[in-house]
Amino acid sequence: MSSLAQDDSQQRAELRIAFLKHLPKRLQQLARRGHRYCTEGWDINGLSVLHEDVQRLAGVAGRYGELEVSQTLHSLEGLLERSLGVEQLPNAESSEQMLGLFEALAPERAVAPPRAKQESAAHSGQVARAEASPSHYWRRWAPDNRSALRLVGQTAPAAPAAPLTLALEGEPPEEFSAAKPTPGPAVRPVAAVPAPAKAPTTTTPRRPAAAVKQAARIYHLTDAGELSLELDQKLEAMGYELELLENAAELKEILTALAPDLVVVDAEFLGDLESVGAVLRVTRERTGTKLPLLAISAEDNVPARLTARRAGADALLIAPKSAADVLQKLQELLESGREETYRVLIVEDDRSQGLFAESILRNAGMEARVIGNAFEVLDAMDQFHPDLVLMDLYMPDCDGTELTALIRERDEFLHTPIVFLSGESDIDKHYQALDAGGDDFLSKPIRPKHLISAVSNRVRRARAMLRRVSTRDPKDALTGLFTRSYTLERLNELLGSEDARSRPGGVLFFDLDGVAALRDKLGLSHVEGLLGEAGTMISEALDGVEFACRYGDGCFVAVCPERPDGSMESVATEVRNLLRSHSFSVAGRPVRLRVSVGVAPFRFGFADAGSLLNAAERCAREARASETGVLRFDPPKRGESEAQDSLTALVRQAIDRDGFELLYQPIVAVQGSEESQFQTLLRLRDDQGRLHTAAEIIPTAERADLMADVDRWVMNQALRMIELRRQAGNPVRLFVNQAATTLASAGHSDWIAHQLRVRNIPGTELTLELTLEDIDTYLDAIVEFCEALIPSGVHFCLSRFETGNRGDVVLEKLPVDFVKLSARYLSTLQTQGTRDALRGIVDRAHRRGLQVIAQRVEDAQSAATLWMSGVDYIQGNLVQQAGRELNFDFQSAVL
Template identity: 45%
Template sequence: MHKQDDSQQSAELRQAFLRHLPKRLDTLTRRGLRQAREGWDINTLSLIFREVQTLAGACGRYGLLDLGEKLFAIETALTDYVDQVLLPDEAHSLHIATMFEALRDLANAQSDSSPAPMRRIAVAPEDLERTDNGYPLQLVPPAEYWRRFGDTPAASNVVPLRPAAVPAPEPAPAVVETPAPAVATAVPETVIAEAPREPAPAKAEPVAPRVGNARKVYHLTDGSPLACEVDQKLELLGYELSLLDRVDELTEVIGAIAPHLVVVDAHFLGDLEPIGEVLKVARAKSNHRVAMLAMSELGDLDVRLRAMRAGADAFIPLPAQTTDVMARIAELTEADQSDPYRVLIVEDDRSQAIFAESILRKAGMQTTMVTDPLAVLDELDKANPDLILMDLYMPGCSGMELTSIIREREAFVSTPIVFLSGENDTDKHFEALNAGGDDFLSKPIRPKHLISAVTNRLRRARHIQRRSQNQNPRDPVSGMYDRAYVLDRINAKLAADEATSHAGGLMLVDMDEATARREQVGLIGFDRLLSQIGAFLANHVEASELVTRFGETSFVVLCPERNADELAAKAGDLRDRLSRESFDVGGAPLPVNLSIGICPFAANLGDAGAMLNAAERAMLESRRPGGTHVSVYRAKLSGDAALADTIRQALRADSFHLVFQPIAALAGEDGEDSDEQFQALLRLRSDGDKVLTASHILPMAEQAGLIDEVDRWVLGRCLMVLSDRARQGRPVRLFTSQSLHAARDPSRVAWLRQQLETRRLSGNRLVLEMRLPETPGERQSLAGFAAAVHQIGVGVCLSGVEPGDVADQVIAHLPVDYVKIAPKCIEDRGTRMREDLRRMVHLAHQHNRRVIAPRIEDAQSAATLWTVGVDFIQGNFVQHEAQNLDYDFRAAAS
């Protein structure tokens, strides 16, 4: 990459990392403190250790040396426990908790001087971990807290907080960062309303005031997931946010200090009228706009009318996406912060033009007056108007003719044009609108009517422009995105929970023999060539994939869904297609070749900079003699041969072991669905005392040709467990994973039948779980295998199923008994995915398939899946994996 651009790239990478660092530190410190205080779990310990490692390296790389030192100290303290698969004792846990507290305090201290400060909240230590359905309880200001502000602007930014719905006594609070997704600050700016909690007064230290002209937001909230996410984004965007849980508190603070926005959540919809009355008074007294946003579980016309009549400026029916809510909040709060509205007045009558100009200028608009219609085109680019106010009849060129000419200009295709004329013929009005006008105002017009008509048009035009820019920061000509935006999207994906489990990755695309091409066509021609290559890449990727210029001769392509093999196939296809193109840079057609390096998110490198470095190394590797010019970065795996040997020894020594996790019905049911049933999970303790999961064991077993032996070991051990439980009079059903190799093994069904007969077991106590096959041939093999095992009573479960045409086909035609949803579909809580899941579950039920949702971690996910119609759930929310089968299904059902 060219050194001239390195500093800019480094700055953008650092900025993208810093933007998401607060959330990552939130999650890390919350998990670390909770584990150290309440007890350790080996899986969570591994997650914490991996995140500490990643952040320590990134902080050092981006110059955050103090934070890096604290993180490295924690990494050192945890290393031995992770390597030996041990849990810290009480003394070491206290020491580790102290280290996490020191990390939190340092982050808070640095936030005071940072241009993008971290969130800080005053909360009592024992309330730090209090949650409701997995979401931290909100913090709201106490009654009449505004009286403490005083009359100075600085004092109005200092708002003490108290924990809501916490009946315990209040000791001295500690300043901590809030765990995502809930964020609360103590400065009023916009109001948001949700379900009430029982108030519990408590004392807290005041939060340091914010600096700047932030928008005031009041949020009346009960801490729902959507509200938590909205609060977090408001805080990160610099809004001064106050959270309240009672209507009387809300009306009180509105009466004291008028906000810029009030957001009322669905639970408080019935209280909109009294809120609206107080807002009406506040609007009359305030010198800025005071808006209200209402949310509702219902979206019918009556509810919308009631909200609007109560003074709501915007209405959002639920469920809704956080991005949609934030877009509406931006529209409502940023309108009066935008540049002045620009109006071009085209009027041949100078006195009329001056009249309109004076009215609009007094309303705060920036105006340009043109009395010669033939001079309008020259003024368009200079004035760059948001709206054109045009007379209908003018000498030399009518308003309709001029409108048609203006609409030919690409930059002004959507600029509102409002006609102003004394014409009373309605046919002429329609002609004018048909010519490209947006509205028609009849002379004479009262000043307030002119201001209202123009302002409403301008506000809508600005909102449409802002939405377009926010949702699609993409160059309309080349199709490429801003580099900073793409880097931010990469870091946002990395900051998400369980980021490494997601598919996707990025490509670094670089031109071969770039120096020779530059000398051949010159600097101007070379720049034109790069623009054409960027446009080609943007036109040959999916809509969800982003392309941006990176470096002097390189491009980055962000692919959020493709796995490593799919990325390599796509890169090869792009390279082949482009090599067949000829680019015109002012001379003879010029062929171009590319080299492409790929870094998947599964590489777990921690931040965008590390991923781009890895992709660059892969790209350089692809150019070596004999290379294919497409290479995937793969972490250097050590000890593959040793792992394969460990698996062989485990098979010989029978040293694998199983752990179990219950599969619970979402609703009490009779018959087979009321049976106790567990998922059997394969584990192996290696020589280094590390516990290897199936995700470590099975790929190596398949690579080493040992997968059939591992499959038979798992089945044999599950049959032993079933036999023991049958002798105890406590029968269970076991779900056990098998590879697709089993479906292709002609002797497998006969072997399984013999095992069942020898142990005198009923086949209906066993369910074989197999991944959804990718090819039609594999699906055909699985169909035959499933039909064969059904003859001996054994069930079949299809896992990793995502809504779509393939799922519909296999559910309808493959003879399976259970369908297990792909985990990433459960993580996606969008309305569309919920509807797709509901449709897939309905189809499964039509074909007598039962549906299981795995990896359920919280009550909200379980509740959502219940509404979708899922039959069973599995995951830590039900019970963590264990070596025994002790789970009280009856108590859980009650």
Template identity: 40%
Template sequence: MHKQDDSQQNAELRQAFLRHLPKRLDTLTRRGLRQARDGWDINSLSLIFREVQTLAGASGRYGLLDLAEKLFAIESALSDCLEQVRIPEPQVSSLVGDLFEQVREIASARNAATPVVDNRLLVSAADLDRSENGYPLQLMPPADYWKRFPEVVTASSSNVVPIRVAVADADAGANSVAATVPTAATAPAAGSADSSSAATTVKPAANARKVYHLTDGSTFACEIDQKLELSGYELSLLDHMEELIEMIRTFPPHLVVVDAHFLDALDQLGEALKSARTRSSHRVALLALSEQAELDVRLRAMRAGADAFIPLPANTADVMARIAELTESDQSDPYRIMIVEDDRSQAMFAESILRKAGMITTMVTDPLAVLGDIDQFNPDLILMDLYMPGCSGMELTAIIREREAFVSTPIVFLSGESDTDKHFEALNAGGDDFLSKPIRPKHLISAVTNRLRRARHIRRRAQNQNPRDPITGMYERAHVLDRINAKLAADENIAQRGGLLFVELDDATNVREQVGLIGFDKLLGQIGAFLAGHLDAGELVTRFGDTSFIVLSPDRSADELAASSGGLADRVAREQFDVDGQSYSVRLSIGICPFAANLGDAGSMLNAAERAMSESRKPEHDSTSTAGAAQSIGVFAPKASGDAALLENIRNALRSDGFHLVFQPIASLSSDDENETDEQFQALLRLHGDDGKLLTASHIVPLAEQAGLIDDIDRWVLSRCLMVISERARQGRSVRLFVSQSFSAAADSSRIGWLRQQLETRRIHGNRLVLELRLPQQPADRDAISGFAAAVHQIGIGVCLSGATPGENVQSAVEHLQIDFIKLAPECIADRSPRMRDELRRLVHSAHEHGRKVIAPRIEDAQSAATLWTVGVDFIQGNFVQHEAQNLDYDFRAAAG
């Protein structure tokens, strides 16, 4: 997808997230506070932690730094409890409760109205002190700031310039927060000769619709304010009628919204509003909200100049639709008026009036030519003469109404006919209004404008209820993103069902070159229409980027989504799409992200689905072939955490040879040992975790034993060590490797045969290998070790028992088991007491009497090595000798010398 579309997509993703954030925060804080105060249960802890985690990430990504910080603090406080599957302790519950209260305060602060003449900012006040390159990120003018400039703001002067301050946003670039600040730099100095004549009214910037909201701070008012900001309005919040009147006199807005609390004072606003409408070059509309719907209340609002009256309670979507209607006239395309009049002078008169009012007009003096011109001009309204030669206005209206495209186009009759029966006859033929000639210009403009305003309002409401393209069947992108976030904010049992599909055209660059840019857009439209036509009821599809689509499937399971996606890709591959008479076949790749993945917002889900799609395109990925076309269908699966993640990592390492070995030398302490210069190393198992951390055998082996994977790991380690021994033999450098094995190796009846075959195949002598097993504690285990040790000795392999501490168990093993080495437990080496030293001396002496050698591991310093030498230990291993490494470079002769 092109970068130029990314910012728009990011903005829509951000708006969709923010639109549903208040509900999610309210649900989260209520649950969290109830658990922190009344007691936790582990299931609620898990749900709350997951929601905190997703909202913390999304809030940080969309620039809500203060909120993200508090949520991350809650996540950190609860993470240990969740990992250890335990209930938070009282002090942790108290901390979490305080943090949830702070989250609630932040959420309330964002939704509360503040009496400042500026756009409410989505970043907290705490972030106002932050700066970048020495410049503050945001500027917030104080309340009533504009009253401090009497030399500029006067009854006869409204010379102001809008100052726009860039607010850094992590995803959508810089948002412009408009603060209208008077400045003397744009006006003559007070008292100068030109001061009176220089005063002018500055028009607002293009597409900047200014709204003043006289707010009572209610929850409903805050919701309206939030939607106004997200819709791009310049919003100023006020809490006094006098302040509102002064602002309207100075800077006329596009819309004034008055909350129900101030309805009794609405009469005071009428004169200021009338004056502003006279002076302003744009429409100044007034919307009144009321908790009463009686006729006298409505009349009082209308007499004060209200353009719209909405009784409460009301739906915020309906209020926003009404606001869009009231502010649209200066922002939308000009009205298009077709004037059908056989009298050219009358037609030119009407055309001149309407053109001066900013409308686009076309004049048709031959009624029989109307049907040929109407398709090309596509009028918003037709101004129709009643009597014309060849075809009357009523006849022409009836014919136009038969055309599907113009069945609802307003038709207004304009005639000197005074017979009311003729008026009714004309309206019955399909007309919408009747104006009598002669008509005053302002009455003509008003009649046309009001009729068109209502028509556009009706169309917009229909589109808002079903924002679907009637031709392609695809929905508006913002609507689909909003539905995704609405589902994420739904109850748990609803939010877990369904998923979204990221659908992308394969080999798009080559296809674009074949069909050309215009043809490529037509092709994508056909593909989108095909997708929409083959989706189930309730599923939504929209364009996303230059070569991709999004499909929202609210109810299917992950398996059902994968199956249906495969069928959809197959049908598209078999379809022939016609572009300018040429047939083309295409292939689609699809990535799926189920809602059960709990990723938190639409942006994260789309990223996950796109990654799954990209993974499915890799050559090593298994793809199913249908009708000769390879399908690339990928399903996002969230990475497991904790033991589950490590276990999956272990399985992947076994499949892809992902383990590796490092080696540490085992050096002799005895100068009398005839084998003191033999090269011998301990082989150590290692695995890189997903976070880059190097995992040791102590991390890997216990989990592998639980999962039944330890035999596979044992065999992998032995195979790799035999390869190393064989390679060293070819280099003329014999080496002995000590290789750790699990107890299950001793219980595996096939292990001896497998080892014998490996040695014979590689032509390796068994004495090059020493198998190291943990010292058994139970008699039955010791019997198994005994049989295993006797069997491996027959093929020349040595045996070492590790974890030995002075005592009867070790003494028995030394005396009765066929072993070659014992390796001391690290804890008895760390104990430097005289008692332990004497016990070690006796153990070493007994081992030597029975022909066993003693190894001391994890030796870190010279003092430990010297102590072990005094008690007779044969070999030491550890960082004091050499740190572990992937090579076997240690000079045993130099060390012995």
């Protein structure tokens, strides 16, 4: 597959990953809003906005394979649509149905995290370290807590004059009074599992929804400082099961009873860290889990780092500036604790040795695969994607040193650890193996524990480096551009925030025209240097919180999260003018860029980063024809939106129920020919009998990511018609249009070739029509597609052709047999300039052995002018209108 096709495939994969990562949060927010409306009452604006959000999210979730979620969302969409259709708020029965769907959509639905109000003046002076307590902090006063009732840093009085009252937002104040009989600290046995928190009053408080979520259990040895309390609030709001501990003895005691998923130790307890680490090691061995330890230090010095290392801490944070920094590291450790099984490829020609190593690694919880033939290793790596290769040094036909060199030639395996396992004692041989690309050398015989440790350490470090490259350092230091995956992640995060519809900001999509032509003229390395310089200019023109990335071949995306809506177009214009006025020097030649910009604000409720960027890209393409070169996205009006939604549903239904129609229009030789050939034209009839044209169907299918399905339906019907005509003894050639995205997709050429074989159809009876303006981005992949079908005899036609840099470059690369002229030439056919240009196009095409087709010919005068220009075929209503039957008399058709 070409690099452009691979890049496009990678874009789609990154879009999917970024969307799915934030989907649970989006569903929680949607469920929270829905629950509030269903239980507290509806308003018409909220109903409309909720319907739009559900509708958008349903389509994207289905596209990315979340079928169950998509089905639930579609059910909600139907219920909401029913109320909007009759312009009435949902009744009690509908609300009850929707409530069940919202609960099914996000069982862990979280209400707004409760925040503790400030205590009364009588107690405010007693709190020494922080003003606000995190949610669930009332567990310190619960009867199942080991500690006696006390304020932070205080000893509880035997009988306080008044009960301590905490008012949670949205809930009535609850009293926690030490005057009532409560058990002392000895009630909970040392080795007992902590009991669930209970309110020590006769009224049972409503349980915060965050506590319902079965998430990771975290023990926090807290100093109750401001940062710690903020961290605890965030953790509880995110649904983590949090146990707050005030001294190291408490932590060590509870570790012997119940293992958590992670332990956090604040800076105040650095002196106790080693003793905590010792207990933690025992717990890790007892439970067989990694059980990460995160330590915090107030100062960066060698004793602190040594203490953390001796304690076995997985991470040490030095004076974190905010709770967000701690939270990020905490989530990294939790994710690493739940990471995929280590995959090890064992290359060993001695079967018994290979099975020995495999059994050791499998018993250690790793996935291992043994390859005995060196020639099969590269294929195995493509299929298995190992985290590490355990390589024998001596093998027949290809030794380990040579094989390592071959592996390192592949970019995707450049950083895969390769460890040699051999009985070779010659140190020079060791150096040769390491010089070929090996990372380590282990000597046989090796103890199982040593093998497991060596492999685990290497894989763990390799994965940590990969995570660091992809998340911690997502920025290119040279250009200032961020990675595409990081940008998509941030966009989905911004679109998933609760204030997405009211927040400022958006994206700018910079489209640099003619990059493919420049690459062919100047070379790949020179053009990449030019694009790097352009990217740097875009990055430097942005404000501090704004950032940009290279999104595709000649496309850049700038993310402006805080910029007011009104200034988005002005900054787009400024940066565009900066790029257009700059004279780039490439290989000693001055080059100026043609740039158009699409602007898409966040506030229009895009379902995901892909939808947002598609809208911005469409605006950038349309801006090419505008005077300013900048176009801002405006959503369709409600009537237009409903019409689009209706057409999308109609297209889906037509795919499922074979509901499209194909019309046929003859393509007639100007000089006369008996060969029958027709253009296929896609149509779709709605319930009112209106016939929708391809100009309406295709944009709708592209927006809904249904184009591949539509193209396959058209191709199936066209091949079926060719097959029927052959069986009747009336062979025909059909011109069939296919979208560039479909042609560039993997496997489409194989599918067409297979269909031709099983139907016994000569490829010469099929001509695939490729539209010039669509294929530029996918040119290399489409060239590969065409070359794969040439052996089958398939012909190709370049449609809507216009002479110029882009048209000439595409024509030079594609193995086409026909050129179909742009309708622009027909509209100005009577001008001398157009006629001269037309003759030039026809002459050049004929010299290349190509035939020229003029389409949309409506009158005899135009046909005569085209005949004089040397055009080979004409198509249009002058010849015959499109119809369902292929009944044109080609033998009698002569101009």
